[in-house]
Structure formats: structure tokens, C-alpha cells
Amino acid sequence: MLKSQRLKENLNSLMKEQKLAVLATYHDEETYTNLVGFAASNDLRSIYFVTPVATRKYSYLTGSGKASMMIDNRTNTANDFKDAMAVNANGKVVVAEKTDELKKLYIEKHPYLQDxxxxPSSALIRLDVDRYIIASSFQNVMELDMT
Known part of the structure; x- marks a missing residue:
């Protein structure tokens, strides 16, 4: 199996297993992070999350049009130094239309977040991933270009 194909399979597994990501935004020379529930498209090109529109997070996202997300599978034990995988997804963000298909993708992973x-006061945000930076086995770092 090709290395990039195996990397995509591992990344896809992580995206399906994990429910939360750390979202990083930037505004006026200040970084800001939040935990968000997310769902990734099957082709890994897009990551979706929901946020209220009356928040700093939404303002920063729509103002800059860029964001970064970190998704990981750490267990907060010493084994993480050899077993954990952390992924940084960088890209552009847009407000997505809440289509039936996208609502289904998100609700299948987060049924408790349907309301x-x-x-109407929440927006579905799509992160169009330019690249993934994947760290595993503590210091093994690889990049996956999605453009």
C-alpha cells in the first residue's frame, strides 16, 4: 500500500473516531482557540462545525476567512508519546448552507447537537482544507497537500 494512501486511511479513521477539535482563529494579532464538535467529509477536503453567529469565534472566522484545527487521539497517558496522533488542518473558512446532506453528515456524528x-442563530462553517500536518509517534511529522 502506498504511504500516502495509508496516511489518508489513518487520517480518515481519526476523523471518524474523534468528536472534538481545537479550532484556532486569528484577529488583530491575537490568536483565539475553542473546542468544537466537527464532522469531516469522506474525501477529507472539508471539515464542518457549528457556531453561534453572535460570538467572537464567528466574527474572527468571517473576518479573516482562515482557520486551523487540531484533532488528536491522546489519552493523557505516557503512551501518548509513542501512540498518539495529532493532526493540524489548515485552510479557508466559509459559511456553508445547511443542506439536508450536510445536516445529515453532522447529525450522524453529533445527534445531541441537532437543535x-x-x-437560526447558529451557522454551519466549512473549513476547506489546504493541507494536513500529521504528527505521530511523538516526532514523526508528515504533510498531506489537499489542493
Missing amino acids: FLES
């Missing part, structure tokens, strides 16, 4: 997603 949050469907609220």
Missing part, C-alpha cells in the same frame, strides 16, 4: 445546528 444547535438547526437554530
Whole structure:
């Protein structure tokens, strides 16, 4: 199996297993992070999350049009130094239309967030991933270009 294909399979597994990501935004020379529930498209090109529109997070996202997300599988034990995988997804963000297909993708992973997603005061955000930076086995770092 090709190395890039195995890398994509490992990345896809991580995206399906993990429910939370750390979202990083930037505004006026200040970084800002939040935990978000996310769902990734099957082709790994897009990551979706929901946020209320009346928040700093939403303002920073729509103002800069860029974001970064970190998804990992750490267990907070010493084994993480050899077993954990952490992924940084960088790209552009847009407000996505809440289509039936996208709502289904998100709700299948987060059924307890259906009201949050469907609220008129919440926006579905799509991160169009330019690249993934994948760290595993503590110091093994690889990049996957999605453009």
C-alpha cells in the first residue's frame, strides 16, 4: 500500500473516531482557540462545525476567512508519546448552507447537537482544507497537500 494512501486511511479513521477539535482563529494579532464538535467529509477536503453567529469565534472566522484545527487521539497517558496522533488542518473558512446532506453528515456524528445546528442563530462553517500536518509517534511529522 502506498504511504500516502495509508496516511489518508489513518487520517480518515481519526476523523471518524474523534468528536472534538481545537479550532484556532486569528484577529488583530491575537490568536483565539475553542473546542468544537466537527464532522469531516469522506474525501477529507472539508471539515464542518457549528457556531453561534453572535460570538467572537464567528466574527474572527468571517473576518479573516482562515482557520486551523487540531484533532488528536491522546489519552493523557505516557503512551501518548509513542501512540498518539495529532493532526493540524489548515485552510479557508466559509459559511456553508445547511443542506439536508450536510445536516445529515453532522447529525450522524453529533445527534445531541441537532437543535444547535438547526437554530437560526447558529451557522454551519466549512473549513476547506489546504493541507494536513500529521504528527505521530511523538516526532514523526508528515504533510498531506489537499489542493
